[in-house]
Amino acid sequence: MNALLRKYRFATGILALNLLLWAFSPALARNSARNTASFLSEVIGIVPPVMLLMGLLEVWVPRALIEAHLGPGSGPRGAALAMLLGTAAAGPIYAAFPMALSLRNKGARQANIAIFLGTWATIKIPMLLMESSFIGTRFALLRLAFTVPGILLVGWLMERIAPLPQVAGLVAPAHRPEERRQEPPAF
Amino acid sequence: MITVILIGMTALAYALSLAASRTRTRAALRIGWRSLLGILPGLLGMVGAVGLVLALLPPDALSRLFRQSGPGGFLLIALTGSLVSMPAPVAFPLAGTLVRLGASLASVAAFITTLTMVGVVSAPLEIQHFGARFTLARQSLSFLLALAIGMLMGMVL
Numbered sequence: 204m205n206a207l208l209r210k211y212r213f214a215t216g217i218l219a220l221n222l223l224l225w226a227f228s229p230a231l232a233r234n235s236a237r238n239t240a241s242f243l244s245e246v247i248g249i250v251p252p253v254m255l256l257m258g259l260l261e262v263w264v265p266r267a268l269i270e271a272h273l274g275p276g277s278g279p280r281g282a283a284l285a286m287l288l289g290t291a292a293a294g295p296i297y298a299a300f301p302m303a304l305s306l307r308n309k310g311a312r313q314a315n316i317a318i319f320l321g322t323w324a325t326i327k328i329p330m331l332l333m334e335s336s337f338i339g340t341r342f343a344l345l346r347l348a349f350t351v352p353g354i355l356l357v358g359w360l361m362e363r364i365a366p367l368p369q370v371a372g373l374v375a376p377a378h379r380p381e382e383r384r385q386e387p388p389a390f
Numbered sequence: 391m392i393t394v395i396l397i398g399m400t401a402l403a404y405a406l407s408l409a410a411s412r413t414r415t416r417a418a419l420r421i422g423w424r425s426l427l428g429i430l431p432g433l434l435g436m437v438g439a440v441g442l443v444l445a446l447l448p449p450d451a452l453s454r455l456f457r458q459s460g461p462g463g464f465l466l467i468a469l470t471g472s473l474v475s476m477p478a479p480v481a482f483p484l485a486g487t488l489v490r491l492g493a494s495l496a497s498v499a500a501f502i503t504t505l506t507m508v509g510v511v512s513a514p515l516e517i518q519h520f521g522a523r524f525t526l527a528r529q530s531l532s533f534l535l536a537l538a539i540g541m542l543m544g545m546v547l
Binding site: 210211213216217218220221222226231232234235236238239240241242243245246248249250251252253254255256257258259261262263265294295296297300302304307313321324325329330333334336337338339341342345346349350353354357358360361364365367370385 | 392396403404407408412414415417418419421422423425426429431432433434435436437438439440442444445446451456466469475477478479483485486487489495498499500502503506507509512514516517518519520521523524526527528531532535538539542543546547
């Protein structure tokens, strides 16, 4: 019970804030609940498929492949590939975290992880299309031109400012010891 | 629309995987399911936070914000983009309206960049995956990048 409460402390905290808001301004609280419900319906359509795709990636993509193309020795080609993978994405940045962690656990270089996250967040293709149609093509292309080198720079800096611990030290939901899984058997 | 494509892609990938190997497909399903359960607490918190922030800072309050000018207004808009998080189909029409209402392109560019790259509400989820240090560094660097992009866009456009 306590563990459950701890796990959900962020969610319960938000719930408590909403109840507090309800006491002061029922209209605002109703609005918040409505927004939450509509956002939840979006999240339900995006997160489960992304998680299932990540499962396939874990099982089918060999570590050696990721290490060779996105690993420490992959250089500019690795950065370009990380960007390419990010642009093809669908869904907001919270869907990118599990994918990025999976790539990291398979040996991708940290700079490439940061580049992948940045690209996924702000310059993926579906986003650029919407940006061009609602604001203007010139605006979208110009922002793209400034963002690409910026994201590369952020990736490079990330490796120097906040190096991630060795892969074994990373504990992710899918990789917690108590949930340790066996390697999938070969065919 | 994106959801339909995503679900279709997932279904297709699983069909191919199933044709290739039953055991591996089952392993993939298990990993996917466990990861989903793992991020559920953080995800629910984030969803609630997005709804709450959007209620406290609705789009029409945001457009008032964009009437602020000068470096202070610019910084405030970039900060708001980091705090608020909204789905792209809401964000881009809003940005388009702001531009037509006369918001400066520099602040709109900074706003879009922080809106998408920096997320206070998705930070707990990011910390769960990559740790606090990584999250803080990535979000701060992205915030600075957004300011730089906004200023450059302001100079060019």
